[in-house]
Amino acid sequence: MLESPSPSDRDLLRRIANRDEGAFLTFYRRHQGLVYRFALQMSGKAEHAEEVTQDVFMQVMGSAKQYDAGRGSVAAFLIGIARNLVLRSLERDRPYVVLEDPDGENTWRMVSEQDALDDLTRQERIESLRKAVLALPPAYREVVVLCDLQEMDYAEAADVLGCAMGTIRSRLHRARALLMEKMRANERVVV
């Protein structure tokens, strides 16, 4: 017997607009990781990522009918909402940005066990890179998050950010150069 194919996002959104709880759950489970990771990588705070994820899907709940497939993919639609929420909160919290949480409770931290020196070094490098990404200006940070961390192609990232592909390419180039500079500076401090 053939299994029924998984419903398309478009179909799910149509059913969500008709208050189909199962459709909402399927849609949420399919896309929550993308939204959560984007918010986490942009803000560096788990609690903030959680809040943004919740707000994005609240909006989907109330405006599923408004999605227009002609204007971009569902991923772009969701990240577009998340991006607005993240940028608004970065703007609001700017004077108080905390890149490091001494308790490690609320930061984007590494959860794997570190029982070897190699792992420790690797984790330190990742941590250092994480800080470097979070220290980038938002316009550069978001292209790194979308293209390098979320592995979106340039066209989709351009769709999300509402700019030309050439802009994405040049921002990414500049962002990577900034990251490299920061990483080198960190290495010099360590040496």
Place this chain on the structure above:
Amino acid sequence: MNENDRELLEGLRSLAADGQQGAPLRVEERLLAEFQRRTRVRRAAFWSSGIAAIAATLTVMMFLGSKQHAPVIAQTGMEANMIEVPGSQGETAMSFYPLPEASELPPVENATIVRVALPVSSLRSIGFQVSDEGANEPVEADVLLGQDGLARGVRFVE
């Protein structure tokens, strides 16, 4: 691409794979609860608007035809289950049966009662056993609307 670029991209890939990959389960639970709440409110609003439409139709019909059964509208500030609107001559007043989902709505502070004619089959939605025979016959009922215009309860006039 030079060695430094490759190293950076490799680092970024490790960074992407590291840490929590999805929202905690509590986010899903909160969203589901909110979805269910909105669905209930929408259903209650649907009931109210349906009843209002029927009431309006009935009013027009009565205006055009006989004036013996004009809708009765009363205002009261009492709780839903305390409202006592005496039945007119030949009628027996009854308690209000709560509508499904009404318990989720805020308490009634300022209620409106609208008399409408509903099909007998609508009694099924609040738990009455109704046979198919005569299910489309109209039955007169008082509908209790809260201050938000959402229906809370219904009572049938014998």
